Amino acid sequence: MSKFPRIQHLNDLLPFIQDNKQIRVKPCEVTGHTVVCYMVQDEDTFAGTHEAYERECRGISFDENGKISARTLHKFFNIGERDATLPENIDWSQVMRVMEKRDGSMVTPVKIVGWKDKIAGRFKFKTKKSFETPEAALADEIARKDPGFVLWISNLLDAGLTPTFEVTSPRFPIVVRYEKDELTLLHIRENDTGRYLNENELKFLNPPCPMVENLIDNFRGGAIVDGGIFKHRAETEEGIEGWIVQLASGEMFKVKTKWYCELHHSVTFTRWRDIARTVCADQSDDLKGAFAMVGRSIEPILQVERHVMGKINAIQNAVELHAANGRGLGRTAKDMALAFKEHELFGLVMRAFREQEIDYMEYYVKHHLEEDWGLEVVA
Numbered sequence: 606m607s608k609f610p611r612i613q614h615l616n617d618l619l620p621f622i623q624d625n626k627q628i629r630v631k632p633c634e635v636t637g638h639t640v641v642c643y644m645v646q647d648e649d650t651f652a653g654t655h656e657a658y659e660r661e662c663r664g665i666s667f668d669e670n671g672k673i674s675a676r677t678l679h680k681f682f683n684i685g686e687r688d689a690t691l692p693e694n695i696d697w698s699q700v701m702r703v704m705e706k707r708d709g710s711m712v713t714p715v716k717i718v719g720w721k722d723k724i725a726g727r728f729k730f731k732t733k734k735s736f737e738t739p740e741a742a743l744a745d746e747i748a749r750k751d752p753g754f755v756l757w758i759s760n761l762l763d764a765g766l767t768p769t770f771e772v773t774s775p776r777f778p779i780v781v782r783y784e785k786d787e788l789t790l791l792h793i794r795e796n797d798t799g800r801y802l803n804e805n806e807l808k809f810l811n812p813p814c815p816m817v818e819n820l821i822d823n824f825r826g827g828a829i830v831d832g833g834i835f836k837h838r839a840e841t842e843e844g845i846e847g848w849i850v851q852l853a854s855g856e857m858f859k860v861k862t863k864w865y866c867e868l869h870h871s872v873t874f875t876r877w878r879d880i881a882r883t884v885c886a887d888q889s890d891d892l893k894g895a896f897a898m899v900g901r902s903i904e905p906i907l908q909v910e911r912h913v914m915g916k917i918n919a920i921q922n923a924v925e926l927h928a929a930n931g932r933g934l935g936r937t938a939k940d941m942a943l944a945f946k947e948h949e950l951f952g953l954v955m956r957a958f959r960e961q962e963i964d965y966m967e968y969y970v971k972h973h974l975e976e977d978w979g980l981e982v983v984a
Contacts, residue, residue: 608854609799610657615639615671621658626918628662633736636717637669642734644966645887647910651680664733666715675715675767676796681857683894690858692832700830702851704817706859707789708781709773710740716762728762744772747788754813765796780868781846790816801855835860866895880909881978885970905983916973917965924950928957
């Protein structure tokens, strides 16, 4: 039985996330679709009574009528990051799939019904938060070189399935180097139920692109997967980011190599401002994995996350209150401009009053990050 909530419409999700300030519901002017994704996370983002719904907010998308149009991989965590992912708490006998974690960007195609675009195929790729990124554009470019690939993706989308890929390229180097532009299939989910297709189903669909191999046999210690083998390989292997481990329930967790963590983040000489920039860039998961791999406490990262989210929430609450009061008093935009022209939140208040989109994280980075965080090295 699937452990994931059934989501057929945006209204099936909104009641469970409406009080979570970290999650943003963002309409896209280009496609008419709505993307729901967390802005940045702290330890409370996915810890409420509605955690199962909150963890779906990793780029889940809905069409102009509110119907679900794409269901990306749900939010999952590093090994050891939560109680449930501590090695001693994992039931290693339930491991069903072990996939190489490729060092690129996660992308998903989204069906665009009636989209008046020159590109054939009736879909457009997106990253976790946006349709308008270089990585999404590259994914479109790669897929559309092969008409058979376009047809394969279109048929899946018509069937209510979402394929998720990793796009890698020498154009976007991170740590692991790739020699060519490539789309690699990671998984396929049922939109409504959230169920992940099993190994046989994935093979039956015969994807016309590379697919991550199930490496489970490389980690067996007898009949079942051995957590000790993971620990040893994570500490010794080089040239690979790590692995994603999937259990029979569909739950997943990440295991990253020490080699990757040490190259991606300077974990022995880390400044508070470095951590803050990492948190604001939505890369704190990687930093937590890096700290854990070298035996460092992740408490400094959690401390930064709590502060950043607290500051952003306070700014957002103030802006929304000012805008709501202005509407309640029947003020015009001109009235609001005169009333708040000297206020430090003037620009945000005016955007909120006009019901325009606001990127609070961008505002925090521009106006508060450097004054909040110094260049002292974290002890």
